[in-house]
């Protein structure tokens with residue numbers, strides 16, 4: 001087969017474009033903007049913290065099983081005074097990444113309040129993922145990994161620890177969400193139901209991620 005034919009064949013396999021809105025929420029300073037910059041540009045900008053004002057926006061395409069999933073990612077401001085702006089975006093969100101900072105007990109304690117808000121304003125079938133960010137800062141850790149796991153189990157949501165600084169699990173978090181959204185949109189009858197928890201565990205094992213923490 002010539003290169004041209006192979007290219008055309010591959011293009012034909014990319015059947016659908018799925019566009020899905022994903023929003024990042026959590027207390028101010030937990031690392032939402034940094035996580036998005038790491039996912040989008042593969043870099044971490046250290047230095048002074050500049051809080052998001054209102055809302056930021058980035059488009060990112062993830063190819064899942066030959067289907068392009070365009071994630072429209074909304075980076076919300078964690079500060080209380082922007083909360084009404086954030087609420088307006090919940091309704092249209094297909095997925096929500098909810099972050100706390102593993103070095104901040106208050107950001108973890110506030111997760112229950114965030115989940116209450118999400119259940120009040122978002123669609124009932126929204127995909128939610130809980131992320132414990134700043135996993136590279138193990139010497140300042142205030143929340144053990146098993147505490148994050150337990151909270152996630154209580155709310156039946158997938159969980160992982162991430163580091164926007166080192167990039168650990170950042171791609172995995174967004175890819176797992178994109179896969180779940182793709183499978184919900186394009187589910188072939190012969191395909192078994194996608195299990196996001198199983199996918200995450202299998203990927204973590206493959207990368208040996210968790211020994212980093």
Ligand SMILES: Nc1nc2c(ncn2[C@@H]2O[C@H](COP(=O)(O)OP(=O)(O)OP(=O)(O)O)[C@@H](O)[C@H]2O)c(=O)[nH]1
Pocket residue numbers: 026027028029030031032033034035045046047048049050051052053076077078079133134135136137162163164165166
């Ligand atoms: N060590 C470390 N620092 C991080 C990580 N993620 C973010 N930070 C730092 O934490 C601070 C806050 O990060 P942001 O990404 O601005 O936090 P945010 O959640 O977007 O904050 P708001 O915009 O106010 O809601 C910055 O100084 C970042 O450099 C991480 O994974 N590891």
